[in-house]
Amino acid sequence: MKKTILNVEDLSCGYGRELILHHMDFKVSRGELMCIIGPNGCGKSTLLRTISRILKPHRGQIFVDGKNIARMRHKELAQKIAVVSQTPESTIMTVQEYILLGRLPYFRKYQFLETNNDENIVQKYMELTDALKLRETLMSEISGGERQLASIARALAQEPALLLLDEPTSHLDISHQVQILELIKRLNRELGLTVLMVLHDLNLASEYSTRLLLMSNGSIHKIGRPEEVITYETIEEVYKTVVLVEKNPLSGKPCVFLVTEEDIKEGKTI
Amino acid sequence: MMDRRIRRWVVIIFILIAILISVSVISLCVGAAGISFRRIPHIIWQGRGTGEYSILFDIRLPRIILGFAIGGALSLAGTILQGIFRNPLVEPYTLGISGGASLGVCLNIAFKWYDVVGIIAYPISGFVGAALVVVFVYSLSMKRGTLKTQGILLTGVMISFISSSLVMLIMALSRSEDLHGIVFWIMGSLDEPNMLLIRMAVIGALAGLVLSYFFCLDLNALALGEEEAIHLGINVEKTKRILFILASILTGLSVSVAGIIGFVGLIIPHLMRMFTGTDHRILFVSTFLAGSSFLILCDTLARTVIEPFELPVGVITGIIGGAVFVYALSRKQVTL
Numbered sequence: 152m153k154k155t156i157l158n159v160e161d162l163s164c165g166y167g168r169e170l171i172l173h174h175m176d177f178k179v180s181r182g183e184l185m186c187i188i189g190p191n192g193c194g195k196s197t198l199l200r201t202i203s204r205i206l207k208p209h210r211g212q213i214f215v216d217g218k219n220i221a222r223m224r225h226k227e228l229a230q231k232i233a234v235v236s237q238t239p240e241s242t243i244m245t246v247q248e249y250i251l252l253g254r255l256p257y258f259r260k261y262q263f264l265e266t267n268n269d270e271n272i273v274q275k276y277m278e279l280t281d282a283l284k285l286r287e288t289l290m291s292e293i294s295g296g297e298r299q300l301a302s303i304a305r306a307l308a309q310e311p312a313l314l315l316l317d318e319p320t321s322h323l324d325i326s327h328q329v330q331i332l333e334l335i336k337r338l339n340r341e342l343g344l345t346v347l348m349v350l351h352d353l354n355l356a357s358e359y360s361t362r363l364l365l366m367s368n369g370s371i372h373k374i375g376r377p378e379e380v381i382t383y384e385t386i387e388e389v390y391k392t393v394v395l396v397e398k399n400p401l402s403g404k405p406c407v408f409l410v411t412e413e414d415i416k417e418g419k420t421i
Numbered sequence: 422m423m424d425r426r427i428r429r430w431v432v433i434i435f436i437l438i439a440i441l442i443s444v445s446v447i448s449l450c451v452g453a454a455g456i457s458f459r460r461i462p463h464i465i466w467q468g469r470g471t472g473e474y475s476i477l478f479d480i481r482l483p484r485i486i487l488g489f490a491i492g493g494a495l496s497l498a499g500t501i502l503q504g505i506f507r508n509p510l511v512e513p514y515t516l517g518i519s520g521g522a523s524l525g526v527c528l529n530i531a532f533k534w535y536d537v538v539g540i541i542a543y544p545i546s547g548f549v550g551a552a553l554v555v556v557f558v559y560s561l562s563m564k565r566g567t568l569k570t571q572g573i574l575l576t577g578v579m580i581s582f583i584s585s586s587l588v589m590l591i592m593a594l595s596r597s598e599d600l601h602g603i604v605f606w607i608m609g610s611l612d613e614p615n616m617l618l619i620r621m622a623v624i625g626a627l628a629g630l631v632l633s634y635f636f637c638l639d640l641n642a643l644a645l646g647e648e649e650a651i652h653l654g655i656n657v658e659k660t661k662r663i664l665f666i667l668a669s670i671l672t673g674l675s676v677s678v679a680g681i682i683g684f685v686g687l688i689i690p691h692l693m694r695m696f697t698g699t700d701h702r703i704l705f706v707s708t709f710l711a712g713s714s715f716l717i718l719c720d721t722l723a724r725t726v727i728e729p730f731e732l733p734v735g736v737i738t739g740i741i742g743g744a745v746f747v748y749a750l751s752r753k754q755v756t757l
Contacts, residue, residue, distance in 0.1 A: 200581070200648075203651075205648055225651070225656045226654035227656060228654065229652060229654030230654070232652075233652065234649075234652040236649065239645070240645045240646050240649065242644045243694075243698075243699050244641075244644065244699050248698075248700065249645075252642055252645070252653060253653070254641055254654045256653060256654035258638065260651060261635075263634070263638070264427070264702075288436075304594060327442075329604065391697070392655060394755060
């Protein structure tokens with residue numbers, strides 16, 4: 152049995168009085184790459200924001216590496232969890248300065264300068280994410296895909312136990328989507344990094360994750376391996392859309408195909 | 422890499438200190454009574470008692486010291502506020518602080534509180550006005566324990582309007598000798614005979630600089646947005662709160678001693694960001710030094726352009742600052 156990195160217990164959360172998440176219960180073990188999928192507005196991002204402690208839960212607890220996040224200090228939490236957002240801010244700082252910010256959680260009180268160790272770590276992750284060639288370029292002058300790479304490098308510099316990503320590929324074309332996801336997969340396999348990621352694209356989620364968490368109206372609809380979660384029944388139930396699910400001939404993972412109204416009217420079958 | 426960066430920072434600081442010293446020396450020498458640089462050691466040697474000594478050390482030097490403190494404090498406050506609001510148009514005066522201060526001073530002049538309390542009534546009424554506005558704006562912008570940075574700007578601008586309207590109302594109702602006092606104070610001046618106030622300004626400004634350094638890394642992280650800063654382990658609410666109060670105190674201090682000197686807190690942070698980059702570890706000290714030099718220079722111009730009369734220094738900062746800023750913008754492609 153692998154060690155549990157993230158343990159979400161009976162979590163309910165929302166904005167103000169309105170509840171978005173209802174009684175969520177799940178665990179993520181070390182070395183997993185779990186994708187959260189579900190329709191718009193079902194609470195995927197809210198879940199990530201609650202785990203990263205931007206939102207306070209109304210009920211329930213979240214444990215990371217065995218420790219309740221509500222009791223952690225700010226820096227301690229940042230050493231455990233790193234977050235890559237949908238669109239990293241395009242600030243006027245160099246890529247290297249940006250990635251160095253990932254070492255902030257490790258700064259002691261009254262420490263103003265990065266140590267050699269910090270720089271070596273940043274150097275290592277810039278090489279790993281292929282961001283090294285961009286180091287002197289300004290964040291505001293690189294493309295969205297490159298910015299996403301830099302953002303992942305910054306998150307890695309935090310050396311977290313858990314990496315959270317909120318739709319990291321939503322604004323990218325397919326080649327950059329694959330580049331980012333391949334990188335995440337490699338980090339997961341080679342460094343044993345535990346990843347929890349919101350993805351919109353069902354096929355990408357199916358292809359890259361070890362387990363999937365399908366959400367619907369703020370609760371867990373199904374959780375399991377891609378072939379258990381992505382079936383035409385579950386997709387129809389949750390997304391109210393008729394689809395066709397077939398195995399990808401190369402990877403063996405389930406793959407979703409669109410079924411248009413015309414197809415249904417004409418009563419087409421395979 | 423780090424060594425190279427530190428070497429660059431040291432060079433920048435040295436250049437700025439050199440500029441500050443040269444500007445101060447020039448300011449000492451020029452004026453209604455021109456004193457050549459070479460004579461200064463001689464005058465010091467002769468010691469107290471001569472007219473020239475008194476011009477240098479009783480009239481010009483206090484102004485230079487006050488310019489150092491006020492220019493530094495205003496630029497520092499601007500840098501802090503632009504950092505926490507992540508908005509390039511914020512400056513100490515857009516938050517209504519100066520409006521409150523000028524309202525306080527106008528009330529002081531109109532109701533002649535200075536007859537009762539003495540000259541100290543000016544800075545005190547200014548400071549109280551500024552403090553009241555800060556408390557007001559701050560409490561209006563607190564929602565469920567978080568400081569809403571979008572709301573605070575709008576509230577600040579509105580309070581500015583209200584207080585400047587009230588100031589105009591007071592001006593319309595007051596007699597002409599009071600009117601002159603109000604106008605002169607509103608336009609700002611470094612002519613401050615009270616040594617105690619000057620000392621207070623210097624200590625306050627330097628203390629502000631030291632305190633702000635505890636938050637320079639937090640501000641670097643805040644450049645990525647508030648949520649990202651939280652993800653990097655920054656206690657964003659605490660940082661915003663402390664820095665906002667610190668910037669308000671710096672502004673209140675400046676306004677109450679020197680009146681309203683606009684623009685320094687807006688353009689100096691911008692200019693310095695173009696030269697030094699956005700890292701607050703160098704930005705704080707470089708804006709402080711540059712702001713000091715800039716204000717001393719402007720004050721020198723203010724008292725020499727139409728000798729022997731004096732222009733309000735706020736007019737000069739506005740004209741020079743604006744022109745330099747527009748020029749810099751057109752030369753360098755910067756995103757605001």
